Structure formats: C-alpha cells, structure tokens
Amino acid sequence: xxxxxxxxxxxxxxxxxxxxxxxxxxxxxxxxxxxxxxxxxxxxxxxxxxxxxxxxxxxxxxxxxxxxxxxxxxxxxxxxxxxxxxxxxxxxxxxxxxxxxxxxxxxxxxxxxxxxxxxxxxxxxxxxxxxxxxxxxxxxxxxxxxxxxxxxxxxxxxxxxxxxxxxxxxxxxxxxxxxxxxxxxxxxxxxxxxxxxxxxxxxxxxxxxxxxxxxxxxxxxxxxxxxxxxxxxxxxxxxxxxxxxxxxxxxxxxxxxxxxxxxxxxxxxxxxxxxxxxxxxxxxxxxxxxxxxxxxxxxxxxxxxxxxxxxxxxxxxxxxxxxxxxxxxxxxxxxxxxxxxxxxxxxxxxxxxxxxxxxxxxx
Ligand SMILES: [Fe+2]
Ligand SMILES: [Fe+2]
Numbered sequence: 033x034x035x036x037x038x039x040x041x042x043x044x045x046x047x048x049x050x051x052x053x054x055x056x057x058x059x060x061x062x063x064x065x066x067x068x069x070x071x072x073x074x075x076x077x078x079x080x081x082x083x084x085x086x087x088x089x090x091x092x093x094x095x096x097x098x099x100x101x102x103x104x105x106x107x108x109x110x111x112x113x114x115x116x117x118x119x120x121x122x123x124x125x126x127x128x129x130x131x132x133x134x135x136x137x138x139x140x141x142x143x144x145x146x147x148x149x150x151x152x153x154x155x156x157x158x159x160x161x162x163x164x165x166x167x168x169x170x171x172x173x174x175x176x177x178x179x180x181x182x183x184x185x186x187x188x189x190x191x192x193x194x195x196x197x198x199x200x201x202x203x204x205x206x207x208x209x210x211x212x213x214x215x216x217x218x219x220x221x222x223x224x225x226x227x228x229x230x231x232x233x234x235x236x237x238x239x240x241x242x243x244x245x246x247x248x249x250x251x252x253x254x255x256x257x258x259x260x261x262x263x264x265x266x267x268x269x270x271x272x273x274x275x276x277x278x279x280x281x282x283x284x285x286x287x288x289x290x291x292x293x294x295x296x297x298x299x300x301x302x303x304x305x306x307x308x309x310x311x312x313x314x315x316x317x318x319x320x321x322x323x324x325x326x327x328x329x330x331x332x333x334x335x336x337x338x339x340x341x342x343x344x345x346x347x348x349x350x351x352x353x354x355x356x357x358x359x360x361x362x363x364x365x366x367x368x369x370x371x372x373x374x375x376x377x378x379x380x381x382x383x384x385x386x387x388x389x390x391x392x393x394x395x
Contacts, residue, residue: 054202054206057206057209057210059156059209059210060210060211060212061156061159061160061211061212061213061214061217062160062213063159063160064159064160064161064162066162066163066164066167068164069164070164071164071165072163072164072165072166074165074265075261075265076163076165076166076169076262076265076266077165079169079258079261079262079265080165080168080169080172082258083169083172083173083176083258084172086254086255086258087172087175087176088179088251090179090182090183090186090251093247093251094183094244094247094248094251095243095244095247096186096244098242098243098244100187100190100191100242100244100245102132102133102136102137102190102191102192102193103129103130103132103133104129104132104241105132105136105241106136106240106241106242106245113328113331113336114131114132114135115132116331116336117327117328117330117331117336118327118330118331118334119323119324119326119327119328119330119331120327123319127317127318127319130316130317131313131317131319133191133193134193134195134313134316134317135310135313136191137188137191137192137193137194137195138195138309138310138312138313140184140187140188140191141188141193141194141195141196141197141309142195142197142198142201143184143229143232144181144184144185144188144194145197145201145202146201146205146225146228146229147177147180147181147184148181149201149205149208149209149221149225150177150180150221150225150226150229150259151174151177151178151180151181152209153205153208153209153217153220153221153225154170154173154174154176154177154221154259155170155174156209156214156217157170157173157214157217157218157221158170158171158174160213160214160217161214161266163266166262166266169262169266170262173255173258173259173262176255176258176259179255180252180255183248183251183252184248187244187245187248190244195309195312195313196308196309196312197309198296198304198307198309198310199306199307199308200292200293200295200296200307201296203292204220204224204225204289204292204293205220205221205225207220207288207289207292208220208221208224208225208289211285215267215270215271215282216282216285218262218263218266218267219263219267219282219285219286219289219356219359219361220285220289221259221263222259222260222262222263222264222267223260223263223264223286223352223355223356223359224286224289224290224293224352224356226256226259226260226263227260227347227348227351227352227355227384228293228347228351228352229256230253230256230257230260230345230347230351230387231345231346231347231350231351232347233249233252233253233256234249234253234345234387234392234393235344235345236249237249237250237253237392238343238344238392238394239344250392253390253392254390254391257387257388257389257390258390260351260355260384260387260388261388263355263359264355264358264359267359268358268359268360271359271360271361272360279360279361279363280363280365280366282361283361283362283363283365283366284366284369286356286361286366287366287369287370287373290348290352290353290356290370290375291373291375293348293352294348294373294375305321305325343394343395344395345383345387345393345395346395348375348378349376349378350378350380350383350384350387350395351383351384351387353376353377353378353379354378354379354380354381354383354384355381355384357377357378357379357381358379358381358384362377362379383395
C-alpha cells in the first residue's frame with residue numbers, strides 16, 4: 033500500500049532514532065556475585081530446564097514469507113471500537129484503510145518498545161539477583177526477550193511503520209529500570225508489564241486474522257507465561273522472609289506501577305490526546321483531532337463501549353492484581369491506597385494459573 037509506505041516513520045526525522053536525555057540514565061542497582069553454583073532443585077531449576085528446551089528460532093518457526101497488508105484490519109472489526117464508530121464509517125475508504133494501518137502500527141510499536149524494556153530488565157535481573165539458578169534462568173529470559181524484539185521489529189518492518197513509545201509505557205518501564213533492588217524489577221516486569229503483555233498477546237492471538245501475527249503471538253506468549261511464573265516462584269519466598277517495612281516498600285512500588293497502567297486508558301483502545309504517537313496517527317491520516325474525539329464521545333453515548341468483548345483477558349483484573357495478591361503485596365495498608373485511587377482489587381488467580389500453562393485462554 034503505497035500511501036502507507038510514503039508515510040514510513042523511519043523516514044520521518046525527529047520521531048525515531050533521536051535519543052533524549054531521558055533515554056540514558058544510571059541504575060542504582062547492586063550487582064551480586066555468587067559462588068554457590070549448585071542448582072536449586074526447585075521450581076526455578078525446572079523453569080530453567082523448560083526455558084532451555086523451549087528456545088526457538090524465529091527464522092525457522094514463523095512464516096515470514098506471508099504478505100501482510102496493513103490496510104486490512106488485523107483484528108476482527110467487531111472487536112475494535114474504531115470500526116464500530118459512526119464517525120469512522122463516514123470516512124472515505126482510503127482514509128479508513130490508512131487509519132487501520134497507522135493505528136495498528138502504533139499499537140504494534142508499543143509491543144516492540146516494551147520488548148526492548150523487557151530485554152533490559154531481564155539483563156538487570158541476571159546481574160543483580162543473588163541466587164545462581166535464578167541468574168541462569170534470567171539469562172534465558174534475556175535471550176527470549178532478544179527474540180521478541182527481533183520478531184516484533186521484523187513484523188513492524190512488514191507493516192512498514194514504527195511509531196514512538198507511548199508516555200505511560202515509557203514511564204512504567206523507566207520506573208522499573210530505575211528501581212534500587214532486583215525485587216522491584218521483577219515486580220515491575222515479571223508481574224506487571226508481562227501481565228499486560230500476556231493478556232494482550234492472548235487476545236491478539238485469539239482475534240487476529242493475520243496468520244503470521246497469530247503464530248508470532250502464540251510463540252511469544254509461551255515464553256511470557258514462563259516469565260510470569262518465574263516472577264512468582266522466585267519472589268514469593270523472598271517476600272515472605274523480608275521485614276515488614278521492606279514488604280511495604282515493595283507493595284508501594286507495585287501500587288505505583290499499577291496506578292500508571294490503570295490510568296493509561298489501555299483497555300480496548302489506544303486513543304489519547306496526551307499520546308503524541310496517537311496524535312501523529314490522526315495527522316498521518318488527515319483526520320481532524322477534534323472531529324475524531326467528538327466521534328469517540330458520540331460512539332460512547334450510543335453504547336459503543338471500550339469494554340473488551342466476551343472471552344478476552346483483562347490484564348489488570350485477570351493477571352496483574354491476582355499476581356500481586358498471590359505474592360503477598362496486598363498488605364492492609366496498601367489495600368486502602370488502591371481503594372482511595374478507585375482501583376478495584378482482584379484476587380481470583382484462576383486465569384493467571386491457566387495462562388501460566390503457556391496456552392491461549394478465554395476469560
Ligand atoms: Fe517478551
Ligand atoms: Fe517477557
């Protein structure tokens with residue numbers, strides 16, 4: 033689709049490739065040697081063995097020869113709020129196709145940037161976790177994340193566009209990378225960001241019409257399920273042995289991370305006026321922002337909601353909050369912080385357990 037290629041983000045100066053001072057910083061993390069090389073003989077060793085067996089080569093595993101047409105919806109139209117908006121239906125066919133292509137590229141770009149964040153956090157855990165088996169496991173996760181960066185970069189290349197990282201995602205991953213102890217990095221990444229990713233990949237796998245994206249998300253999701261399991265298996269006994277003030281410090285960190293997400297408006301739509309990437313989507317499609325957001329309000333008044341369709345996983349409800357509860361970070365004090373912020377506390381771990389099996393799940 034030439035119109036899309038004409039707008040290739042890579043050819044637009046100033047959006048990608050230019051680092052800002054916020055993109056380079058020092059970590060306060062302590063680095064830990066260990067000379068006890070005996071394997072732990074527990075769940076972490078089991079996860080390490082599974083991670084070794086489950087390594088995959090994207091060159092062989094995925095059908096890269098398939099053509100991807102970014103102007104065609106990659107998800108079922110009926111599950112996408114934009115395609116159900118009366119405003120959208122009034123746009124010309126070529127404008128609709130452009131919007132589909134650009135908004136999909138904007139969403140996929142967030143997965144790509146998020147995977148780079150995961151790559152760096154997994155490397156941080158490798159050098160800061162004090163346990164030998166956990167170091168080896170974290171090294172496998174680092175390789176998994178490198179593969180995820182690779183496959184999303186290749187897929188975005190097929191769509192021919194990469195959009196900038198959304199502010200809320202950068203804020204969440206920066207808070208994790210700037211944390212002063214490895215436990216916080218595991219909370220921010222293995223429980224929160226990976227809970228978000230696991231839910232999103234699961235939903236994308238179930239709804240996409242693109243066979244390449246379907247196979248890509250299936251394989252990435254299996255790795256992510258292991259990463260979420262690691263966060264719990266390693267941290268639960270560590271947290272159980274910490275003094276109360278340190279547990280409260282970790283519980284506050286988890287709350288702050290959840291709060292960034294809860295107010296990012298990620299459930300079912302990416303439209304936000306405060307997201308320069310989304311505003312760029314509208315600009316590239318020559319859609320007036322005031323008209324678009326008026327159209328979104330009109331759709332909501334007509335009952336066309338941003339709610340996820342039946343069967344789709346809600347990451348906060350089904351994965352993140354249950355993971356935080358399960359590991360012991362919903363202390364009575366921090367529960368009142370969730371309540372004051374208006375964030376419901378979900379504790380039912382059934383979908384979390386099912387997803388840790390590494391297979392797609394319906395809610
Ligand atoms: Fe990943
Ligand atoms: Fe991961």
